[in-house]
Amino acid sequence: MEEYKVSVIVPVYNVEEYIRECIKSIQAQTYSNIEIIVIN
16 A cells, blocks of 8 residues: 655744644654654
8 A cells, every 4th residue: 555645834933932842743643654844
């Protein structure tokens, strides 16, 4: 079965205090074929 890559785009302008928690939450998902794109 082919696994699709999911891109998660995270806008981070003026949210410095939440970035670490947000990225950890995305990484903790059960689907593992993801890429995280962080945009300032």
